[in-house]
Amino acid sequence: MARKLIETIADSTLFLREWFVNPQRTGAVAPSSPKLAAAMARWLPHDPESFVLELGPGTGAVTAALLKRGLREDRLVAIEHNPTLAKLLRKRFPRAHIITGDAWQLDELLRGQPVPIPSVGAVISSLPLLNFPKEQVAALAQKIHSILGPRGCWVQYTYQIGKSRRRGADAFRLLASQIIWLNLPPARVSVYQK
């Protein structure tokens, strides 16, 4: 209990520090709440052998929820741009495939793994997409579409809770959308299916 509290405080401090260094890319002042992380993790693929690709794992709040929900650690591939955060994740989740890199290069990064990963069952993304131009988001959505297996889901949260915006997700159908109020700030989880 005390260890968990110390870890939470340390993660929040680190997150805030990284936000000061690069607010646009970090995209939030604090890690996701347990409620938001659990809402993202609900959408794991049914096949336990499928890989799950996490984009922008940060300090691992959503990552931990995915594992708690039953994802095998060796089936998790995560792409984090910030090397400090990626190093922390590697220590915390030693059997997961933690890649330091740009999510927009996901196709090359997955192909370049020691055992190449041709497709994934779900993409769980915390990328701060509202901070990126529309065209760039559309390019990412296209790559997500290509890497997802049949009926695979792209789960994305944003802090725009007013309405569900389909930024870049035109080639997907909106499967579910939920506001999570218990988060700083409140967030909307959108689930798109291929």
Ligand SMILES: C[S@@+](CC[C@H](N)C(=O)[O-])C[C@H]1O[C@@H](n2cnc3c(N)ncnc32)[C@H](O)[C@@H]1O
């Ligand atoms: C809003 S934070 C979410 C962190 C964590 N998943 C959570 O929910 O607490 C966004 C994360 O995306 C990462 N990020 C931003 N741009 C990225 C990119 N192009 N490729 C990979 N990660 C990126 C940031 O470094 C940050 O860790």
